[in-house]
Amino acid sequence: MASVSLRDVAARANVSFQTVSKVLNGKGNVTPATRQRIIEAAEEIGYIPNALARSLQSRSSLTLGVITVDFSNTTPAQFLVGIEREARRHGLSVILSSLEPDGSDCVRYLRVLMERRVDGIIMNAPATEEDEEVGRLLRAGPPSVSLHDIAGGGVPFVGLESEGTAAFPIRHLLALGHRRIAMVTGFRQRHSAQRRTAIYRQVLTEHGLPYDPLLVEDGEWEVEGGYAATHRLLDRAPGITAIYVQNDLMAVGVLNALHERGRRVPDDCSVVGCDDHPVAARTIPPLTTVHMPFFDAGAAAVRLLLERIASRSTPPNDVILPVSMVYRASTASAPEGT
Amino acid sequence: MASVSLRDVAARANVSFQTVSKVLNGKGNVTPATRQRIIEAAEEIGYIPNALARSLQSRSSLTLGVITVDFSNTTPAQFLVGIEREARRHGLSVILSSLEPDGSDCVRYLRVLMERRVDGIIMNAPATEEDEEVGRLLRAGPPSVSLHDIAGGGVPFVGLESEGTAAFPIRHLLALGHRRIAMVTGFRQRHSAQRRTAIYRQVLTEHGLPYDPLLVEDGEWEVEGGYAATHRLLDRAPGITAIYVQNDLMAVGVLNALHERGRRVPDDCSVVGCDDHPVAARTIPPLTTVHMPFFDAGAAAVRLLLERIASRSTPPNDVILPVSMVYRASTASAPEGT
DNA sequence: CATCCCAAGGCGAACGTTCGCCTATGCTGT
DNA sequence: ACAGCATAGGCGAACGTTCGCCTTGGGATG
Numbered sequence: 204m205a206s207v208s209l210r211d212v213a214a215r216a217n218v219s220f221q222t223v224s225k226v227l228n229g230k231g232n233v234t235p236a237t238r239q240r241i242i243e244a245a246e247e248i249g250y251i252p253n254a255l256a257r258s259l260q261s262r263s264s265l266t267l268g269v270i271t272v273d274f275s276n277t278t279p280a281q282f283l284v285g286i287e288r289e290a291r292r293h294g295l296s297v298i299l300s301s302l303e304p305d306g307s308d309c310v311r312y313l314r315v316l317m318e319r320r321v322d323g324i325i326m327n328a329p330a331t332e333e334d335e336e337v338g339r340l341l342r343a344g345p346p347s348v349s350l351h352d353i354a355g356g357g358v359p360f361v362g363l364e365s366e367g368t369a370a371f372p373i374r375h376l377l378a379l380g381h382r383r384i385a386m387v388t389g390f391r392q393r394h395s396a397q398r399r400t401a402i403y404r405q406v407l408t409e410h411g412l413p414y415d416p417l418l419v420e421d422g423e424w425e426v427e428g429g430y431a432a433t434h435r436l437l438d439r440a441p442g443i444t445a446i447y448v449q450n451d452l453m454a455v456g457v458l459n460a461l462h463e464r465g466r467r468v469p470d471d472c473s474v475v476g477c478d479d480h481p482v483a484a485r486t487i488p489p490l491t492t493v494h495m496p497f498f499d500a501g502a503a504a505v506r507l508l509l510e511r512i513a514s515r516s517t518p519p520n521d522v523i524l525p526v527s528m529v530y531r532a533s534t535a536s537a538p539e540g541t
Numbered sequence: 542m543a544s545v546s547l548r549d550v551a552a553r554a555n556v557s558f559q560t561v562s563k564v565l566n567g568k569g570n571v572t573p574a575t576r577q578r579i580i581e582a583a584e585e586i587g588y589i590p591n592a593l594a595r596s597l598q599s600r601s602s603l604t605l606g607v608i609t610v611d612f613s614n615t616t617p618a619q620f621l622v623g624i625e626r627e628a629r630r631h632g633l634s635v636i637l638s639s640l641e642p643d644g645s646d647c648v649r650y651l652r653v654l655m656e657r658r659v660d661g662i663i664m665n666a667p668a669t670e671e672d673e674e675v676g677r678l679l680r681a682g683p684p685s686v687s688l689h690d691i692a693g694g695g696v697p698f699v700g701l702e703s704e705g706t707a708a709f710p711i712r713h714l715l716a717l718g719h720r721r722i723a724m725v726t727g728f729r730q731r732h733s734a735q736r737r738t739a740i741y742r743q744v745l746t747e748h749g750l751p752y753d754p755l756l757v758e759d760g761e762w763e764v765e766g767g768y769a770a771t772h773r774l775l776d777r778a779p780g781i782t783a784i785y786v787q788n789d790l791m792a793v794g795v796l797n798a799l800h801e802r803g804r805r806v807p808d809d810c811s812v813v814g815c816d817d818h819p820v821a822a823r824t825i826p827p828l829t830t831v832h833m834p835f836f837d838a839g840a841a842a843v844r845l846l847l848e849r850i851a852s853r854s855t856p857p858n859d860v861i862l863p864v865s866m867v868y869r870a871s872t873a874s875a876p877e878g879t
Numbered sequence: 880c881a882t883c884c885c886a887a888g889g890c891g892a893a894c895g896t897t898c899g900c901c902t903a904t905g906c907t908g909t
Numbered sequence: 910a911c912a913g914c915a916t917a918g919g920c921g922a923a924c925g926t927t928c929g930c931c932t933t934g935g936g937a938t939g
Contacts, residue, residue, distance in 0.1 A: 219919050254656040255597045256895035260924050280618045287639050299637045301625050318592040426823050459823040485764050485797040487825045546925055557889050594925035597894050
């Protein structure tokens, strides 16, 4: 364990340590005999290269930093897995920093990543989307890409088409004849929730329907939030026949609340989720939802980042991945006479 | 961005670079005036310490390596979050490696972590629990702890009490009068699944009930697996009145299958899950399950690892956290006349 | 007035690499 | 027999730190 270095291998093989370096990296001109001797010596004393020293000298740490929202939820976890896999394919390691819910420690962790000389940074921390300081650091620091908006811009974006995320479900419900379509949103402050709300509104308008704020409730992205929001919604607007829920986790709560209220899904009320969470296929009833290619988005983020690293001057070309509807059993035609 | 170093700061403040190092680390004796000058200089040219160089010199990278199974599932994700939070509290960064389902790339990633001179390694990769090579590397490498068995032993274990994980649910169902209790397991090869099966068997025996292999089905830890397993179970043993499911994700599939078969839960058939997945509180009906403190286990793993690092000779003291039942609406007394 | 001491800061070395250039050796050709 | 040359491998420097010891100079002390 007392770290053996190139020098130790060199001593054992009777060559200079630089020659060992060459052999182990397959570089210089070395006789097969010497090469063999060196490789054996390295093996015998259990040489393990020191990536720290290598990075110091080569000015590249082969490391990506990821700053992410709490990923005990499936959605950000899938992003992360996608990132990690793709990074690995390219021989890069990933340093992970997960943030407090309010994102207040983001600046600190950005600094840590910069001290560690990561080759690039991937952000998935919507809580910091308004934070000017974060934007400044990101623009000044190593190449970066983000899965959400960055204050002040200048950081390329990788993400999922927000248009479809909200428009597909609403159009689907409209086509089924629904007219009183409620919505359970994620945190209202989040740009993504705001965007979906705007699209919801716009699609309704396009179909000549009014936007009624009474039909919109905040579910805070969580199961319990969805549950509570649905109860509030039913108290306030009993006439609704469909609910669009901005993520599947909340939709689980929504289904439960509807069940408690004796509203059959989809007969009395249709529900559309978003995310295509693994559980959505077997909720009761199975959930019609929007499939979001999170793994792919993570992988795409890494690829975009690598491009940025390769040519620092590249124009920041955003990457937007399409989403698609998954039709299951939680939606049906609007009940007669509504 | 062209990395400014201690030397650059030193030049600007008219001192030697070693003095700058001292000041920035609050070490040597330096006049307030000089100190001030140095700090300002550092600020002005945007000095960021190079953690790589620091680690090289100090022989400590302040980094933990984590090797984990795919964490797009909530359970391993919670472990990871627990690990990351606790590591951060101690000023450590986490390098993440997630494995292929078969764990075949574990050895490769262990090597990467060792090259990067991580201060310790945390394993959560049950797929490798039989892998001798992994055991060897772990014993030879930096201090490590594991959340599962390691072939050949010698690595301290952190985990959740497996006794209660299976015994609590079975005893609960027995107390409700159930006699034909089926079980949906995770991957049969996994030690944790085997242990739970053994406990299931033992508790039944203690209550004078036979162990019937026809009542046990493999659900492969996934929603769909639980769904399919339940259909097989009902085809084969229609008389069952309760099912213990080794995780909540599979339980979602189980509930759905029971619903499809027209078996009311809990009136016709009780279901107990395991994990206390966020979704379990709002399945239909809400799921009685075993709460597992995964976050805490992750944090405990880090603390144990730090102890190991501090005193390498410490006897490997396993840490086992207790689990507890959460009673919800998916269990009830066995139907009359069974 | 010589001595001693202490505070402030300089300096060399080391951590483990990679890189580019230099040297020694032995072989070819005439 | 000797110039010329390719080839194997050595060597110095650099990457950016930290650490411990050394030097300098000024003020207190006898």
